[in-house]
Amino acid sequence: MLQSAKLLDLVFIQECSLSCQDLRGTSVSKSGNESAFVEFERVQKSYDGENLVVKDLNLSMPKGEFLTMLGPSGSGKTTCLMMLAGFETATHGEIRLDGVSINHIPPHKRGIGMVFQNYALFPHMTVAENLSFPLEVRKIGKSDREQKVMRALGMVQMQDFAGRRPTQLSGGQQQRIALARALVFEPELVLMDEPLGALDKQLRETLQFEITNLAHQLGITVVYVTHDQTEALTMSDRVAVFDDGRIQQLAPPDELYEAPQNSFVAQFIGENNTLEGVVKEIKGNTCIVQLDSGDIIDAIPVNVAAVGDRTKVSIRPERVEFNKDRLKAGAHTLKAEVLEFIYMGDIFRTRLRVAGVDNFIIKSRNAPDQVRLTPGQQIEIGWLAEDCRALDA
Amino acid sequence: MTDATGPMVAADGRPLKASLNRALRRQKMRALLLISPLLFFIMITFIIPIGQMLFRSVENQIVGDVLPTTVVALDAWSVKSGEAPGEEVFFALTQDLVLAAERKEHTRLGSRLNYEDPGISSLFRKSGRNVEVMGEGYAKQFDALDERWAETNTFSEILADPEWLADAAQVETAADMDRFEVNEDAATYLPRTVAAYTSFANYMIADKGKDPAKSKPWNTLHLALFEDLRAAPEITIASAYGDMLRTAAAAVPTFETETLSASFAKIDKDWLDPDVWSTIKRYSPSYTNGYFLNAIDMEKTVDGPAWRPEDQQIYLTLFWRTLLMSMTITISCILLGYPVAWLLANLPARTANLLMILVLLPFWTSLLVRTSAWKILLQQQGVINDIVVWLGLVADDNRLALINNATGTIIAMTHILLPFMILPLYSVMKTIPPTYLRAAKSLGATNWTAFWRVYFPQSVPGIGAGSILVFILSIGYYITPEIVGGTKGVFISNRIAYHISSSLNWGLAAALGTILLAVVMLLYWAYDRIVGIDNVKLGG
Ligand SMILES: Nc1ncnc2c1ncn2[C@@H]1O[C@H](COP(=O)(O)OP(=O)(O)OP(=O)(O)O)[C@@H](O)[C@H]1O
Ligand SMILES: [Mg+2]
Numbered sequence: 001m002l003q004s005a006k007l008l009d010l011v012f013i014q015e016c017s018l019s020c021q022d023l024r025g026t027s028v029s030k031s032g033n034e035s036a037f038v039e040f041e042r043v044q045k046s047y048d049g050e051n052l053v054v055k056d057l058n059l060s061m062p063k064g065e066f067l068t069m070l071g072p073s074g075s076g077k078t079t080c081l082m083m084l085a086g087f088e089t090a091t092h093g094e095i096r097l098d099g100v101s102i103n104h105i106p107p108h109k110r111g112i113g114m115v116f117q118n119y120a121l122f123p124h125m126t127v128a129e130n131l132s133f134p135l136e137v138r139k140i141g142k143s144d145r146e147q148k149v150m151r152a153l154g155m156v157q158m159q160d161f162a163g164r165r166p167t168q169l170s171g172g173q174q175q176r177i178a179l180a181r182a183l184v185f186e187p188e189l190v191l192m193d194e195p196l197g198a199l200d201k202q203l204r205e206t207l208q209f210e211i212t213n214l215a216h217q218l219g220i221t222v223v224y225v226t227h228d229q230t231e232a233l234t235m236s237d238r239v240a241v242f243d244d245g246r247i248q249q250l251a252p253p254d255e256l257y258e259a260p261q262n263s264f265v266a267q268f269i270g271e272n273n274t275l276e277g278v279v280k281e282i283k284g285n286t287c288i289v290q291l292d293s294g295d296i297i298d299a300i301p302v303n304v305a306a307v308g309d310r311t312k313v314s315i316r317p318e319r320v321e322f323n324k325d326r327l328k329a330g331a332h333t334l335k336a337e338v339l340e341f342i343y344m345g346d347i348f349r350t351r352l353r354v355a356g357v358d359n360f361i362i363k364s365r366n367a368p369d370q371v372r373l374t375p376g377q378q379i380e381i382g383w384l385a386e387d388c389r390a391l392d393a
Numbered sequence: 394m395t396d397a398t399g400p401m402v403a404a405d406g407r408p409l410k411a412s413l414n415r416a417l418r419r420q421k422m423r424a425l426l427l428i429s430p431l432l433f434f435i436m437i438t439f440i441i442p443i444g445q446m447l448f449r450s451v452e453n454q455i456v457g458d459v460l461p462t463t464v465v466a467l468d469a470w471s472v473k474s475g476e477a478p479g480e481e482v483f484f485a486l487t488q489d490l491v492l493a494a495e496r497k498e499h500t501r502l503g504s505r506l507n508y509e510d511p512g513i514s515s516l517f518r519k520s521g522r523n524v525e526v527m528g529e530g531y532a533k534q535f536d537a538l539d540e541r542w543a544e545t546n547t548f549s550e551i552l553a554d555p556e557w558l559a560d561a562a563q564v565e566t567a568a569d570m571d572r573f574e575v576n577e578d579a580a581t582y583l584p585r586t587v588a589a590y591t592s593f594a595n596y597m598i599a600d601k602g603k604d605p606a607k608s609k610p611w612n613t614l615h616l617a618l619f620e621d622l623r624a625a626p627e628i629t630i631a632s633a634y635g636d637m638l639r640t641a642a643a644a645v646p647t648f649e650t651e652t653l654s655a656s657f658a659k660i661d662k663d664w665l666d667p668d669v670w671s672t673i674k675r676y677s678p679s680y681t682n683g684y685f686l687n688a689i690d691m692e693k694t695v696d697g698p699a700w701r702p703e704d705q706q707i708y709l710t711l712f713w714r715t716l717l718m719s720m721t722i723t724i725s726c727i728l729l730g731y732p733v734a735w736l737l738a739n740l741p742a743r744t745a746n747l748l749m750i751l752v753l754l755p756f757w758t759s760l761l762v763r764t765s766a767w768k769i770l771l772q773q774q775g776v777i778n779d780i781v782v783w784l785g786l787v788a789d790d791n792r793l794a795l796i797n798n799a800t801g802t803i804i805a806m807t808h809i810l811l812p813f814m815i816l817p818l819y820s821v822m823k824t825i826p827p828t829y830l831r832a833a834k835s836l837g838a839t840n841w842t843a844f845w846r847v848y849f850p851q852s853v854p855g856i857g858a859g860s861i862l863v864f865i866l867s868i869g870y871y872i873t874p875e876i877v878g879g880t881k882g883v884f885i886s887n888r889i890a891y892h893i894s895s896s897l898n899w900g901l902a903a904a905l906g907t908i909l910l911a912v913v914m915l916l917y918w919a920y921d922r923i924v925g926i927d928n929v930k931l932g933g
Contacts, residue, residue, distance in 0.1 A: 087831055107834040108843075120832035124850045133846070134836035185837060 036096070037063040037221050038084070038189060043093035045079055053079050055245040057093070061223070061238075063188070066215050068224045070232040071242030072268070077225045080242075081191050084223065086110050097189065108137075113182035113190040113220075117197050119174045121166035127153070127177050128162040134185040152184035153177075155214060172203045179211065183218065190215070193225045204228075208235050229269055233257065241265050258316075262303055263391040266314040273315045273360050279304050279390065286385045288332075289313055293355035297332045298385035303392040310393035317349075319387040320362040322379045323371070333382040336360065338373045348372060354381065443910075450903035453681040456673065459502045460489040462588070464677040472671035472695050477664065483653035484585075484620060487527050491613045492592050494521035496600065508898045509683065509693075510672040516663050523660045528616030530651050535615055538644050539637050546606040548614060551634045552579045552590045561604070568602035582626035585617040619645060671695060684904035708888070708905065712912070715885045718803060719867040725807040726814035726863045727856055734818035734855070739827070752815050760809065764876045767805040771795035771877070797879025805877045806867055813866060814859035821855030821930050854930035861920065861929065865913055885909060 038061040045054040054076045061067050069077040082088040083095060086107030094101050102110055121130050131149040140148070153159045156176035166174055175195060182190050195211070196204045212235045215222045226232055232239045233253040241248045241256065241264070249256060249265045260266035267274065277291035279301070287301040289311060299313050321327055322336070339358065340351040347363050350373050354360040362381065364370055373379065401409040425432075457464050462485040470478040493499040503517030535542040549558065557574040564570050573594035580587045593614060594605035601608075622645040628638050657664035675693050676683060683693050690706040691698045700706070733752065737745050755763060770776050773792045782789050795801055825848060833843035871886040878887070885905060892902035920926070 085831075085835055087834075107831075108837050108839055111837070112835060114832065114835035116828050116832055118826070118828060120826070120828040122829060122832075122847055122851075133833070133838070137836065137838045137842055181836065 035062065035099075036060040037065075037098055038223070039094075039096040040080070040084075041094045041096070043080075043083065043090045043095060045076070045083060045088065046091045052091075053245055054083075054090075057245075057247065059240065059247065059250070061221060063221055064216075064219050066212060066222045066224065066235060066237045068226060068232040068236035068239045069242055070226055070229060070239050070268075071248075073227070075242040076245045077242050078193055081193055081223060081225055084189075085112055085114055085191055111185075111187050111189075113185070113187035115175075115178050115182045115190070115192040115195045117194040119166070119178040121174055121177055121181070123166055125165075126162065127158070127164050127166065127169070130166065130177065131181050131184050134181065138185060148184055152180040155183065156180045156210070171199055172207065175199065175207060176210075179214070183214070183220070187220065189221045189223070191223045191225075194227065195224075196231065197227065204231070211235065233269070241268060243268070259302075260314065260389065260391070263312040263314060263393075266312075266389065266391060271317050271361060271363075273317060273320070273354075273357075275313050275315075275355055275357060275360075276393070277311060277313065279307050279309045279311055282307060287390055289390055291355045295332075295334050295355050297334065297388065298383075299388040299390040300386050302389045304390050311390045312393055313388055313390050315383055315388045317361040317363040320381050320383055322362065322373075322381045324380065324382075327382040328384065331382050331385070333380045336379050336381050338375050338377040338379065340375060341373050352379075352381070446903045447907055448903075449900055450684050450907045451680045451682065452900065453676060453683070454679045455502055455505050456677045457679055459493045459498045460486065460673070460677075463489045463673070467670065467674045467677065470670065470674070472667050472674070475667060477654060477667055478670055480653055482670075483657055483664075484616070486657070487524060487613055487616065487653060488585075488589050488592070490520060490524045491527075491611055492596060494524055495596060497521075504897065506672055506676060508687075508896075508901065509676060510669065512663065513669060513672065516661050516669065520657065520660050520664070525612060527653065527656055528612035528614070528619070528651070530649060531619045532612045532615040534644075534648050535618070535641060538641055541634075541637060542615075542641075545609055547634070548586075548590055548610050549594070549606040550632075551630070551638070552576055552583065552587055553594075561606070566602065567598060567604040567607075570598045570604070573598070573605070578629060582628055583618065583621045585621050586614065589614050589617040619648065684900040685908070687901050688904040688908055708885070711883075711885045711888055712908070714799070715868055715909075716912070718799060718806075718882075718884070719864050721803050722806045722810060722867045723814075723860050723864045725803065726811050727860065729807065730811055730814035730818055730859065731852075731856070734815050734822055737815070737819045738822035738825075749819075752812055755809065755812060760872060761876075763809060764805055764873045767801070767808070768796060768877055771801055771804065796877055797882065799878070799882040801877040801879065802874045802882035802884075805873050806870060809873060810863045810866055813862045817858040817862065817930070818852065818855040821858070822852055825851045853924075854928050857920070857924055857929040861917070864916070868913060869909065 038059070040057045040059040043054060043057040044052055046052050057080060069080060071077055079088060083090050086102070086105065090103060095103060097110065097112075121127075122133070125133065128149055131152055132145050135145040135148060149162070150159060153162060156179055158173065158176050158180065161169060161173060161177070166177065169177065178195065182192075192211075196207055199207065208231055211222075211224075224232075224235065233256070236253060238250060238252055239256050240250045243264050248268075249261045251259075251261075256265065257270055260269060263274065266272050275289075275291050275297070277289045277297075279287055280290045280296070281288040282301055282304075285300055287299055287304065289297050289299050291297060297313065299311075304311050324333070327333065334354050336352040336354045338350060339353055342349040342351075346366055348366060348370065350362050350364070351358075352360045352362060403409050403412040405412075463482060466482045466485040467478060470482060490499060493502065499517045499521035500514070503514035506517070507514035532542075541547050552575060553561075554574040554576050557571065561570050573591050575587050575591060590605075590610075593611060597603045597605040597608050618641075622638075622642045625642060628635060628642060630638060654665065663669050681693075682698075686693060686698050688708050690701050690709050692701050733748070737748055737752070739745075740748065772778070773794065773796075775796075777795060778787075778792045781787050781793065787793060795804065829847050829851070830843050833847040834840070838846065868884075869886050870884060871890055874882055874884045875887050875890070878884070886909070889902045889905045889909075892898045892905070917926075
């Protein structure tokens with residue numbers, strides 16, 4: 001299935017590289033342009049005058065970037081998007097598009113394409129009429145309109161559905177139409193609020209691929225909102241992790257995963273083991289942490305200031321080693337008891353009790369020489385100091 | 394699943410279709426059972442009354458029932474002759490009328506025919522009172538011939554079947570007697586007398602519970618006997634009454650005669666007017682289109698249906714006015730209700746609830762109170778006029794006429810029916826997510842375009858539902874136009890009510906109602922063709 005989806009995408013990309021180029025009028029992206037295209041400066045938002053939903057948001061995106069806002073429910077992602085689209089006004093601060101402040105420009109003059117979570121396709125219009133709507137309000141001539149509509153439908157491979165009503169389409173098809181509608185009037189910035197939230201996993205993966213491809217082919221700037229971290233990691237150039245109305249970290253996906261700046265990001269992105277303790281010693285770019293159980297471990301200080309600070313150390317499950325030979329000499333190790341062994345096909349997932357914590361997970365690849373641990377077994381685990389990050393408590 | 398040789402079969406070997414049908418039938422029966430109380434209720438309170446109304450608008454049995462022989466006798470007569478019908482018709486009228494007068498049916502018939510020809514009512518009333526004297530002269534002359542003619546049982550002895558007479562003697566009370574049976578021989582030579590006596594006897598037995606042989610015969614019997622004997626029949630009766638009859642037959646040519654038409658003319662000279670007879674003849678069939686013709690300002694004439702004179706036409710104007718005003722009211726309701734419904738659907742819940750209470754508030758007040766309140770507000774010395782005058786918009790001696798005319802009806806009805814527009818509109822608007830408007834704006838539409846191209850089309854089903862509701866309610870509205878409408882602002886329903894409760898012309902009321910029903914159904918059908926009834930939503 002995955003393969004066939006990929007195949008489809010290949011065909012699609014070829015088709016697109018022809019059609020998308022002239023749709024845009026200019027050649028693909030000017031990725032060299034580093035000057036900010038979308039800017040949030042000290043933006044705050046409050047709905048009720050008591051609580052700040054967005055607290056001091058600063059963000060700057062270059063043209064052509066695919067940026068994802070990721071965060072738990074209620075963290076203010078949609079609010080940010082709505083401020084950018086013009087449906088909510090910022091309580092404080094400035095939002096700029098291409099260097100121009102848009103705080104006082106009404107939504108319909110901003111020229112920003114938008115894809116809504118529930119698609120918001122107009123039920124009383126056919127697919128073609130839906131697509132031609134933004135062109136009509138821009139007073140584009142009929143023949144031009146038809147051409148653009150068909151081209152946009154071609155981009156999402158939905159030419160055959162032009163005459164249908166949205167209710168006669170499946171969820172995935174509706175999603176494609178919504179995407180085509182947001183692109184048909186050639187906006188430079190497209191906002192998407194959980195566009196794939198209602199779809200099943202496989203369809204979601206296909207569409208993720210299509211969306212990123214289209215975005216890069218067309219060279220448009222995309223702000224994408226999602227709950228789903230895999231989606232965020234696979235699609236984006238950069239991910240902004242939101243929590244509590246603030247951007248907790250803004251970084252490319254690999255950096256976000258491998259070098260989380262605080263314990264929220266560490267826990268929110270991917271699977272993560274957390275141990276709590278106190279910093280005992282800081283030596284250059286390593287430090288020694290004494291866990292609450294009394295054990296001593298090595299870590300790199302990321303978010304700790306001084307000896308004596310409480311800290312949460314974070315280690316990715318796949319970076320934990322229980323084969324002593326592979327550990328550096330002199331590295332600190334911890335005693336562990338195997339509680340559960342789960343066979344997951346490509347990997348083994350083992351749950352351990354470590355330093356008084358019951359849900360310490362390690363993952364090992366299912367290689368021919370891999371050891372399968374048995375519950376009750378006593379082992380010793382360790383890791384490279386640089387994989388273990390001492391973050392804020 | 395199917396093999397090439399036959400239809401699919403269920404597990405037990407029956408054809409699958411049959412099994413499915415059986416399963417579905419059981420479901421249907423159960424569903425039917427569930428709604429049966431409602432069905433029964435609707436049947437009793439709705440379907441049957443409507444059926445009766447439809448029937449009443451064409452039903453016209455009263456003329457044939459009350460004047461059965463007259464109607465037959467009139468067959469040969471035509472109004473084109475230019476004069477009243479002959480004696481034989483007056484003879485039939487006498488016979489019918491005397492029975493009708495006894496039964497007090499002649500006044501009902503009079504009122505019925507009065508709808509068609511004003512004045513007939515009093516004609517019948519007077520005649521019913523006086524018809525019993527007709528034939529009195531003959532009665533006296535028969536009595537003078539033979540005193541047995543004065544005895545009460547003479548007629549029954551001559552005219553009744555002997556077996557019936559024997560049976561009749563056995564019964565304890567007269568009410569138990571069988572229906573009168575005639576002597577076949579007598580029927581051949583005294584046909585009129587037999588017919589007249591049959592109605593007399595049956596009336597005595599069934600209505601009065603009296604033995605006809607012990608009741609004083611009506612004078613009209615003597616009249617009939619005179620007519621029969623004048624034809625000089627061959628009298629074959631063997632008993633003592635035979636001679637008596639033959640003697641009478643011999644004496645009849647010497648009787649002093651009485652011209653019935655002259656007698657009736659003495660009661661009321663209208664009886665000589667061919668138009669009266671023409672009316673009776675036109676309305677003698679059991680079913681008539683007369684009510685419907687009346688309901689559209691036509692009348693039955695000798696030459697078929699024709700328009701009434703201009704100054705008597707009222708119903709078509711009324712229908713037309715009812716339609717126009719209902720449409721005006723519907724449109725006003727849309728214009729006033731749409732913004733309110735929009736607010737209701739889009740305000741924060743708390744404010745919307747308050748607004749909703751305000752919308753529903755009128756429902757908690759009596760309709761009469763609301764309408765009367767309008768009367769006070771709108772009258773020439775009322776609040777609204779006062780304000781307009783105070784603002785200097787109109788002069789004090791030129792106050793607006795806002796009540797007792799069409800304006801009054803439209804204002805008050807719009808107010809009263811407004812909730813019926815707002816509620817369906819609201820419930821449809823509630824289902825339109827605000828993201829559509831946002832989507833439209835993000836695509837570059839101005840507020841107005843977004844509303845007009847995206848929001849409005851989706852609210853059309855609500856407008857449709859509200860309009861149908863308001864229009865159909867207003868087309869049949871009665872109380873409000875009655876109170877605030879004056880003469881220029883009343884609806885067809887007020888006329889229907891008038892015919893039901895004041896003029897008691899139920900047939901015309903039924904015909905008007907039927908036409909109204911037909912118009913509403915026609916409009917509904919047209920609406921379905923143009924807009925599509927699937928496009929009507931009351932919510933969801
Ligand atoms: N119109 C509004 N009025 C008042 N409060 C609001 C409004 N919209 C959102 N909020 C509040 O603002 C906060 C942020 O909401 P927002 O919709 O931006 O979250 P989100 O990150 O998009 O969440 P989700 O992932 O669930 O969509 C929430 O606490 C929410 O209750
Ligand atoms: Mg959201």
